Amino acid sequence: MSTPSDVLVVGSGAAGLAVVECLRRKGYGGRVTLLGEETGAPYDRPPLSKQVLAGTWDAERTHLRTRDVLDALDAEFVLGERASALDAASRTVRTASGSELRAGAVVLATGLRPRRLPGLSGPAGVHVLRTLDDAARLRTELLEARRAVVVGDGVLGAEIAATARLMGIDVTLAGPQAAPMETQLGQDVAGRLAALHTEHGVRLRPDTLVDGLATDDGRVTGVRTAGSGTIPADLVVSAVGSTPATDWLEGSGLVLDDGVVCDSRCRAADGVYATGDVARFDHEALGRSVRLENRTNATEQAMLVAANILGEDRPYSPLPYFWTDQLGVKIQVYGVPTPTATAHIVEGSPEQGRFVALYTDDDGPVAVLGWNMPKQARQHRGDLLGRYTPAPRPESAVATP
Template sequence: MSTPSDVLVVGASAAGLAVTENLRRKGYRGRITLLGEEEVAPYDRPPLSKQVLAGTWEAERTQLRTRDVLDALDAELALGERAVALDADTRTVRTASGAELRAEAVVLATGLHARRLPGLTGVAGVHVLRTLDDAGRLREELLKAERVVVVGDGVLGAEIAATARLMGVDVTMVGPQGAPMQEQLGHDIARRLAALHTEHGVRLRPDTLVDGLETADGHVTGVRQGDGEILPADLVVTAVGGTPATDWLTDSGLALRDGVECDSRCRAADGIYAAGDVARFHHEGLGRSLRLENRTNATEQAMLVAANILGEDRAYRPVPYFWTDQLGVKIQVYGLPTPAATVHIVEGDTEQGRFVAQYVDEEGRPIAVLGWNMPKQARQHRQRLLDRYAPAPRVEPAATPS
């Protein structure tokens, strides 16, 4: 497809903004519309569960760009407009206000919706954390709370529990895993993270399912475990993951399977691309589809989408990466650890609280690297993963003259 005359980016997220910026950086001068459901300008989400919740950052500090920088992009910023339908054939998006927006290229960057457990909604004192408004409401109640139960032991749940504990609140974290973030870190490292939380006073309830809430006068008073035990709480945070924001695409004609299905170019259909948490793309290095939920992926994938809109035809083959800061520890993970992987400490000392761990599969091939308070060294060990995740493109031999 030739360079489009106009581009519509649905989702004023980190990914959506990065697509817009990279189009301009590459010299694109066509019309760009950035459509966002929230009223606020694009902001960063990772600080919400840490700096914003703790109060060390004001909300304004999460803004990804100043107003002057946004204006310099010469893009139409349509905020407070929720997309409700897409016609993929005509590349037309309809919004809740009734507007119809059409463009030669459309980028879907709508991210996630916070998942809510049945029975844990509609009660005062029960929160999720996905947006800037969510963080503000949660912080306000955390400052008054005495006992908090965090339902969910993934990245977000562990970060919220850590932040609340540092604020002096009594915290219990409940989750189905054997240890916090076990799915992301594997058994050995997750146990170390569990020990870190326990040392700081977080009460852990591993291998535990939640059955419902206890309430009084419409306000939560406790969380009921599957075995019937009640955990007292005057504040509950549900952090049980997110679902790709694809509900508005049901009748679009696009393939949807835990995200918007894309090829290796992050293309969902002719002239339609996806980037960020909502995109499920074919990873040529792994030979399978993948959907990544992290800030780094949002930016890197958006850069590639912008390039492909302009005709560069590049495959997206990232080394997956995420980080988390909890209780004075910075954890960085490159690759995709699995619970079955064997873990070797390749640098540093676990007893000193600074180390790099390498994960290898049953054939002894490295599949992931983790740094625990060793960011520089972890980046260096990342190089060992390139052959698996981001192999060099195959170069066809030159034709032999006849």
């Protein structure tokens, strides 16, 4: 496919903006349009559950770029306008207001929407955290709250609970796992994270299923659990995960399966690409389809998409990476710990609060984790390259000029 004369990016978050920036850095001179549902300038989401919620950052500090930098991109920003349908064959996007936008290449970067469990919405005092507006509302009510319950013990739930506790709130963190973030960290390290939360006064309710809310006069008063009573609360945060924002793509002609299904070039159809949290792509090194929800991937995948739009034809086979800051501890994870992997301490000491763990399974190293040792964790990334680097393509598969 020849270089398109215009590109439409749907989604104004970090991934969408990175596509625009990379196109311009590579010298693309065609028309670029960025369509976004939110009205404000593109902003970063990781600080929402930490610095913004705690009040140490204001909203402007989350902005990814200044107004002058955005203007210099010479792109059209169509903000406050929700995409409602896509015709992949003609690369035409229809918006909620009835407008139609057509381009030679379309990039889908619509991210995630918070998952809502039945019975965990409606009453006053119940929150989710996905946007700047969500963070502002939650912070306002946390400042008045005495007891909060966070439902969901993944990354977001653990971060919210940690931040609320540092604000002086009586916090309970309830979730189905044996320890916070056990799926992402493995049993041993998740147990250390549980101990950290407990030491700071977070009340943990592991192995807990929530089946509803207790209310009084339209306001939440507690969280009902399956078989173990009600946890009192005057504020509840639902952090039970997210789903890819693909509802508007039904009938588009694309394959949707827990995200927009793409090939290894992040291409969902001729001239249609996906990037960031919404993209499920073929990881050639792992030999399977994956979808990554992290800030680093949003930028790296967007850069790859921009390159492929311009004809570079490169596969996307990243070494997955995420980080989290909780209660004075920085945790960084390279790779993906598998359920059967065993963690071995290779530097530092858990007793001293600083260590690097290498996760291995029957096929070798699968992940590296740093606990307050960021430099050392980065140095151990090389242990994983064999697992996450695609095998060279045979000469017969390489096209000759």
